[in-house]
Amino acid sequence: MSTDDPRLAPADADGDSTRFRCDNCGAAMRWDPEPDALACQHCEHTRLVPRADDLIEERPLSEAGDAARGLDLELRVSACDGCGARVSFDQSATSTSCVYCGSASVLEHAANRNALRPESVIPLDVARATVEAEFTRWLGKLWFRPNALRKARSQNVAGVYVPFFTFDTRAHSEWSADAGYYYYVPVTRTRTVNGKRVTTTSMERRTRWEPAWGDREDLFDDFLMPASGGLSNKLLEELGDFDMRALVPYRAEYLAGWRAEEYALDLADAWSATQLRLAEIQRERCSGDVPGDTQRALRVHNSFSEPHWKHVLLPVWSLNYRHGEKHYRVLVHGQSGHVVGEAPYSWVKIALAVLLGGGAVLLGVLAMQ
DSSP states (O other), X not given: OOTTOGGGOOSTTOOOOSSSBOTTTOOBEEEETTTTEEEETTTOOEEOOOOOOSOOXXXXXXXXXXXXXXXXXXXXXXXXXXXXXXXXXXXXXOOOSOTTTOOSOEEEEEOOTTSBOOSEEOOOOSOHHHHHHHHHHHHHHOSSOOGGGGGOOEEEEEEEEEEEEEEEEEEEEEEEEEEEEEEXXXXXXXXXXXXXXXXXXXXXXXXXXEEEEEEEEEEEEEEEEEOOSSSOHHHHHHHOXXXXXGOEEOOGGGGXXXXXXXXXXXXXXXXXXXXXXXXXXHHHHHHHHSOSSEEEEEEEEEEEEEEEEEEEEEEEEEEEEEETTEEEEEEEETTTOOEEEOOOOOHHHHHHXXXXXXXXXXXXXXXXX
């Protein structure tokens, strides 16, 4: 494998991992998604990363202070003034722009050695060549976009490990509501039709309200809470689910030559945000438990017990491209290769479609993009 192999180029901040040296020639190695191994860019030698047999530990929330700290690597961090992301990179590399938004307003800092160490990671499994192909295919599928967009070229292509927390917890929910039951009564009305009095009887719906209450127990396992500072939760949700069965115990080798974002949402705030989201889910479930045909005045009280957590890193490819004077952000799923991102509209095409009477179809298409 040559040194200019694009599958191994993590972005404009290329740099060797000085810790992982090739057993064959002594050159630096980095994680390569193609063979799922450390790969030497100099002599093509690869080295498998041992998969630990240890179980991935989920800690009680009360024992967060006992967790390991740092990424077990000598790293620096680029802090973006644009989107706020703090993304680490090798000591021997340089960082001139943000891997998420493309902003050149980045400052280098020392990595946070006191940050919680990830408990597990899903190793990056999609090579750069695949990313480029999926990006081109994605551009080709976009409707009502400028024709010139098909020739766009990606910039700042970088494989990034995005921080998440997962939580296990038991939920106890007590609810009360007014349960409504429909019934029908005959209603007689008289009106004048063509000068004649006409009497009609029809059945009209009424609602009988009765108090209702109940409770339920639910168990949440590996509820995923994003902790990124540079990527919105909405964009990550659009990217799609990760196969959490692929999680392996964290080893620094998986980060060799790649980027890892520091979490912007700490453990306490992540747990608070998770409880709010779980409360929404429990409210929907309790609403489904209310008997009758309709309901009103639903009240839910939740208590969450035995919370356990782990910090995980999940793989995402980040790239951006330029159209006109603006940069647009695109993400590629590090497992599935699914692409989501931003793209400009061609208002000329949209106006033409409206003039041709395709307004209804157009609205449907825009809603899906």
